[in-house]
Amino acid sequence: MSDSLHTVEVSGAAPYAIHIGPGLLKDGALLAAPLRGRHALIVSDANVAPLYLHRVEAALRAEKPQLRIGRHVIGAGEAEKTLGNFGTVIEALAELGATRDATVIALGGGVIGDMAGFAAACWMRGIDCVQLPTTLLAMVDSSVGGKTAVDIPQGKNLVGAFHPPRAVIADTSALRTLPPRELRAGLAEVIKYGAIIDADFLNWLDANADGLLAGDDVLLARAIARSCAHKAAITQRDPFERGERALLNFGHTFGHAIEAEQGYGDGLNHGEAVAVGMVLAARLSAALGMASREDAEALRTLLLRYGLPVDVPAGLSPEALVARMRLDKKAQASGLRFVLWESAGRARVVADVDEAKVLDVLHEA
Ligand code: NAD
Ligand code: GLY
Numbered sequence: 001m002s003d004s005l006h007t008v009e010v011s012g013a014a015p016y017a018i019h020i021g022p023g024l025l026k027d028g029a030l031l032a033a034p035l036r037g038r039h040a041l042i043v044s045d046a047n048v049a050p051l052y053l054h055r056v057e058a059a060l061r062a063e064k065p066q067l068r069i070g071r072h073v074i075g076a077g078e079a080e081k082t083l084g085n086f087g088t089v090i091e092a093l094a095e096l097g098a099t100r101d102a103t104v105i106a107l108g109g110g111v112i113g114d115m116a117g118f119a120a121a122c123w124m125r126g127i128d129c130v131q132l133p134t135t136l137l138a139m140v141d142s143s144v145g146g147k148t149a150v151d152i153p154q155g156k157n158l159v160g161a162f163h164p165p166r167a168v169i170a171d172t173s174a175l176r177t178l179p180p181r182e183l184r185a186g187l188a189e190v191i192k193y194g195a196i197i198d199a200d201f202l203n204w205l206d207a208n209a210d211g212l213l214a215g216d217d218v219l220l221a222r223a224i225a226r227s228c229a230h231k232a233a234i235t236q237r238d239p240f241e242r243g244e245r246a247l248l249n250f251g252h253t254f255g256h257a258i259e260a261e262q263g264y265g266d267g268l269n270h271g272e273a274v275a276v277g278m279v280l281a282a283r284l285s286a287a288l289g290m291a292s293r294e295d296a297e298a299l300r301t302l303l304l305r306y307g308l309p310v311d312v313p314a315g316l317s318p319e320a321l322v323a324r325m326r327l328d329k330k331a332q333a334s335g336l337r338f339v340l341w342e343s344a345g346r347a348r349v350v351a352d353v354d355e356a357k358v359l360d361v362l363h364e365a
Contacts, residue, residue, distance in 0.1 A: 003218045004172060006225035010144070012236040014164040018144060018228045020221055024171040025055050025132065028063030034130050034167040035060075037101025039068045041093055043116035044107040045076040048134050051177055056107055056132065070096035074112075078151070078264040081111045083159060086150045089119035103128040103166065109135035109182070110142035110270065114157070117148030121163035128166040135178055136186025136220070137271050139170040140193075140227035145235035145245075151264060155327045156256045162240055168228075172221050180213075184307050185271025187212060188278075190223050191306065193230045195278060195299060196250045199345030201226055202302070209305050246349045250339040251277030257324035261316050268313060275308035284353070284361045285340040295343050311365060318362035322355055 005021035016034075024030060040060065044053050049071075057069055072092040074085045093102070106116035106129060113131050120129035131143035149160025175183065187205075190212075194202030205212070211219045231248065238245040255277030258268060268276065282296035300310050312321075325336055335352040342348065 004221040006221060008225060008228045008232050010164075010232040010236050012164075012239060014146075016165055016167050018168040018170065018232065020139070020170045020172060020224050020228065022171065022173045022217060022221075024169050025052055025174065026059050027169075028059035030169060031056060031060055031130075031132075032063040032067075034128065035064065035067065035103050036128060037099055037103065038066065039070070039096050039098045039102035040105055041070040041072060041089075041096055041098060041102065042105045042107055043072045043074070043089055043092075043112055043119070045074055045080070045109070045112050047076040048108040048112070049073045052107060052134060052174060056105070068096065070098075074115075076111075078111055078259070078270065081115050081149075081151050081264075083150055083152065086115055086119055089116060090123060093119065093123045098123060098127065100124050100127060103130055105130045105132060106143075107132045107134065108138070109133065110138045113138050113142050114147070114149050114160070117146075117163055117165065118150060118160050121148050121161040126163065129163060131165045131168045133168065133170050134174040135182050136175055136224070137182070137189050138186075139172075139224050140186060141189045141231065141248075143168045143170070144228055144231045145248075146239065151260075155260050155324065156264075158327075164239070170224060172217060172224065175215060175220060182269070182271075183215065184213070185269050187223075187306050188271040188275040188303065188308050190227050191302060192248070192250055192274065192278065193227045195341065195344065196247050196339070196347040197230055197234075197345055198226070199343075202344050206302055206305075209302075213306065247339055247347050250341070250347050251275070251279075251281050253277065253325055253328055253336070253338050254280040254321070256328055257321040258312065258316060260324045261320055262313065268309060272309050275303045275306075276310060276312060279303065279310045280312070280361055280365060281338060282341045283365070284338065284358060285342070287357055287361055288340065288350075288353070290350075291341045291343060295341070298344075299341075312362065318359050321362055322358055325358070
């Protein structure tokens with residue numbers, strides 16, 4: 001295996017492979033292998049489609065000339081991850097005449113992956129979805145594990161389904177066109193794996209920050225493969241988040257509240273909100289006596305080194321953020337639930353966290 005080609009197998013009731021490497025979006029045989037039927041709908045966004053849609057379509061046509069391929073392109077960004085756009089994907093499937101053996105091909109970042117995956121979960125009560133992630137965040141997180149969803153004004157990802165992909169094909173060459181800000185957002189989710197589960201990885205990320213930020217192909221492929229291996233291991237043991245999968249939400253209770261309160265517009269993107277959320281969760285852990293303040297500070301320093309935001313954006317009220325958290329999927333009837341931190345590589349889920357402590361941390365921030 002070359003230094004930049006990796007495969008991660010996900011086992012369980014619906015096994016699939018994650019292929020990681022350069023140039024994979026041109027590999028017709030690899031792209032066509034998971035397709036079972038005569039129809040494929042490629043869903044993409046307005047930034048990604050002009051760069052990669054033609055290449056994917058041409059590779060598929062060359063490999064499978066009889067395939068009926070539809071294209072559906074929506075606007076780019078979190079604000080487009082709506083029920084309305086989900087409806088347009090469903091209409092595109094109907095127009096294509098997609099049968100039960102059709103495949104939705106999600107070509108883009110997590111927004112496209114989540115929304116197209118949800119459409120695949122719903123069309124005829126569930127058809128195949130192949131994820132072709134083009135952002136680092138989607139390669140290391142959202143394309144793997146089968147969570148699909150759209151946002152509503154009341155909160156992020158509140159409407160969705162668990163629907164594992166049939167395959168994930170991550171072409172690392174696509175990262176060359178990714179804006180640096182989006183690369184850093186993906187690195188926030190990579191750091192998350194180190195923080196919750198893999199202290200050695202956290203050290204490796206500290207040592208290799210310059211190379212990763214510069215887009216070194218071999219380092220990025222290694223970081224993606226190690227992140228996917230962690231996500232695969234956790235999601236195959238706990239596909240429906242009844243236990244340990246919740247650890248993957250480290251930083252997300254704060255992060256989702258920030259995203260929802262900003263209104264999914266021009267503020268922090270998902271990875272950036274998670275970076276701020278991890279700092280706040282680490283501080284909350286320290287305030288509750290679970291983690292040391294030094295460890296919380298070290299995590300903040302690492303995130304800063306990666307050029308990520310670590311502070312709550314100005315103008316967001318702590319009280320409003322806590323109100324958002326009450327509607328988060330991680331909250332339960334009994335109260336707020338957080339993934340809290342113990343030390344590098346160790347986290348745990350804590351229920352019924354005192355809202356006053358959460359407010360204190362937000363006020364201090
Ligand atoms: P995104 O999909 O909005 O992509 C970020 C931006 O990069 C967009 O403007 C997009 O058009 C552009 N882009 C994508 N690939 C590109 C490329 N190769 N070259 C140039 N531009 C490119 O955002 P994201 O960060 O990929 O995903 C965030 C979403 O993922 C959020 O909605 C979040 O909730 C979701 N998510 C889901 C899971 C899950 O398990 N399902 C996990 C984490 C995040
Ligand atoms: N991103 C969190 C999860 O997939 O569970």
